[in-house]
Amino acid sequence: MKLKVYADRMSQPSRAVIIFCKVNVIDYEEIKVLISKGQHLTSEFAEINPMKRLPAIVDGRFKLFESHAILIYLACAFPGVADHWYPADVAKRSRIHSVLDWHHSNLRRGADTYVSNATIAPVVGRPLNPQAAAEAETLLSSSLSKLESFWLKDAGRFLLGGNQPSIADLSLVCEIMELEVLDEKDRARFLGPHKKVQRWIENTRSATNPHFDEVHEPQPSLLPDRLYHCLIPLLPSAPTSHCQRSAAPRRYLTATTPIEAPRGVLPAVHASRSSVSHHRFGDSLEIISRTGPTRASVVAIKATTPAKRKREDSQHTGDNNTNSKQSSHHQTPK
Amino acid sequence: MTLKVYADRMSQPSRAVIIFCKMNGIDYEEIKVHISKGQHLTSEFEEINPMKRLPAITDGRFKLFESHAILIYLACAFPGVADHWYPADVSTRSRIHSVLDWHHSNLRRGAAPYVFNTTIAPVLGRPLNPQAAAEAEPILSSSLSKLESFWLKENGRFLLGGNQPSIADLSLVCEIMQLEVLDEKDRARILGPHKKVQQWIENTRNATSPHFDEVHKVLMKAKEKLQNQRLKAAKNEGGSDMKKALPSRM
Numbered sequence: 001m002k003l004k005v006y007a008d009r010m011s012q013p014s015r016a017v018i019i020f021c022k023v024n025v026i027d028y029e030e031i032k033v034l035i036s037k038g039q040h041l042t043s044e045f046a047e048i049n050p051m052k053r054l055p056a057i058v059d060g061r062f063k064l065f066e067s068h069a070i071l072i073y074l075a076c077a078f079p080g081v082a083d084h085w086y087p088a089d090v091a092k093r094s095r096i097h098s099v100l101d102w103h104h105s106n107l108r109r110g111a112d113t114y115v116s117n118a119t120i121a122p123v124v125g126r127p128l129n130p131q132a133a134a135e136a137e138t139l140l141s142s143s144l145s146k147l148e149s150f151w152l153k154d155a156g157r158f159l160l161g162g163n164q165p166s167i168a169d170l171s172l173v174c175e176i177m178e179l180e181v182l183d184e185k186d187r188a189r190f191l192g193p194h195k196k197v198q199r200w201i202e203n204t205r206s207a208t209n210p211h212f213d214e215v216h217e218p219q220p221s222l223l224p225d226r227l228y229h230c231l232i233p234l235l236p237s238a239p240t241s242h243c244q245r246s247a248a249p250r251r252y253l254t255a256t257t258p259i260e261a262p263r264g265v266l267p268a269v270h271a272s273r274s275s276v277s278h279h280r281f282g283d284s285l286e287i288i289s290r291t292g293p294t295r296a297s298v299v300a301i302k303a304t305t306p307a308k309r310k311r312e313d314s315q316h317t318g319d320n321n322t323n324s325k326q327s328s329h330h331q332t333p334k
Numbered sequence: 335m336t337l338k339v340y341a342d343r344m345s346q347p348s349r350a351v352i353i354f355c356k357m358n359g360i361d362y363e364e365i366k367v368h369i370s371k372g373q374h375l376t377s378e379f380e381e382i383n384p385m386k387r388l389p390a391i392t393d394g395r396f397k398l399f400e401s402h403a404i405l406i407y408l409a410c411a412f413p414g415v416a417d418h419w420y421p422a423d424v425s426t427r428s429r430i431h432s433v434l435d436w437h438h439s440n441l442r443r444g445a446a447p448y449v450f451n452t453t454i455a456p457v458l459g460r461p462l463n464p465q466a467a468a469e470a471e472p473i474l475s476s477s478l479s480k481l482e483s484f485w486l487k488e489n490g491r492f493l494l495g496g497n498q499p500s501i502a503d504l505s506l507v508c509e510i511m512q513l514e515v516l517d518e519k520d521r522a523r524i525l526g527p528h529k530k531v532q533q534w535i536e537n538t539r540n541a542t543s544p545h546f547d548e549v550h551k552v553l554m555k556a557k558e559k560l561q562n563q564r565l566k567a568a569k570n571e572g573g574s575d576m577k578k579a580l581p582s583r584m
Binding site (some may be wrong): 051065066067068073076077091092101109150 | 406424
């Protein structure tokens, strides 16, 4: 029985697990559980994970949740996963545990709370909490500083001085990608001072591409009209069609270098190497298969209502807050 | 060179690491770093752990912090540690990782700020913060409910249906023990509904006896002092609000 990964690509830890599976050619079935539609709160999903959180996996009769536990399980249980992801050496492995633990109460807590309060909350009708946002901002800033000065202090392209990525790099970089939804000035303020962090994000992205970009693909048809129009002012001009996406790589702002490509523009999507079937969890299951390198790299929007078929949008909103009222449309490749 | 464990026994994760060392006959030197005296903020301790948090260990030239990472390291690196603490079986081990991860954002996130902001803060020269406590309490309550209904749902004396304790039992029970310093009524209100949780705490305590009680002595002394202060305050104020916590004279 194939491994099942229950995920919402809007959720940072979900993305880390999916990218890991793709990079390591783990045969799996992705079952989309849309947080913005409350699908994680159904009794059906509670059977999979009583904590009603994403991601979760089912491997035969074995169920597991918490993304770090999942990444470790996959690294140990599936053959062919290279040692650098989760080294067998006890000391190296312990240091990975250390940064993964630190992440919970620091980068994760700061980034997730800040983005939720500062950006998504106003447009989805939940009250903004300025105090929580201010506390989260302090925590996020200090976490990024700690990454710059400590976790990336050794000579090496990745955390803890590694020259190849580990599950810790994947988990933490997927978290930082959430900052993409912030206003440009905000994002520059947080990330601009941290050159090592920016370089590390690019290193992780390069080491896991094309899967990194594909999994971080914006979901344009996920936005209802109101949210779409609220967020438009935050974006530079969006491309008019997926077919016209620029091949320019995404860059993070530096203090001196202007951005090289407009935000929201991604390299062309490459077909996945692994055979992946996509299910949407919930009342209208759709099974779409995506196989082999011969398939077209253009991704079409699959809207659920006729009125939304014409919308073209490259916005990635990245709201993973379980209380979000944002409704979404599932984008699937043809 | 002997393992060094930098710890403050008032710190929940510090206690878990010390009890684990004692239970497994690990040769170590305990170096007390008193949070109440700000010793974790010195440049000297920063050399050990730049995050300035406890516990931390040095094993030769190897330094490590974060208690879960430390417990796993000790279980793997030291011979003679029984398998039940951190089983070799991949699935069993993964479930332990799962509860240890859940702990960060749930039980720990609820319990630590609740106890701190209702009781312990003055000991560290900080004011009580009833609002922060009010925000933490629902997280604490729902975490205890999840322990009762999910993590302890299987037949077994310990988490995940285990019949012997793992590092997860030690970590989480040491966290819950911090509730000992609360006003008795508060503690009863929060813990009272959860019979399995109470049984599990006893099971863990018994399984790690006599070390569990010995390592918790500092906490129990703090509990006694706080209780006496509350009684005094109640007497002086003619029996008014028992729940008010006074600045500690510890």
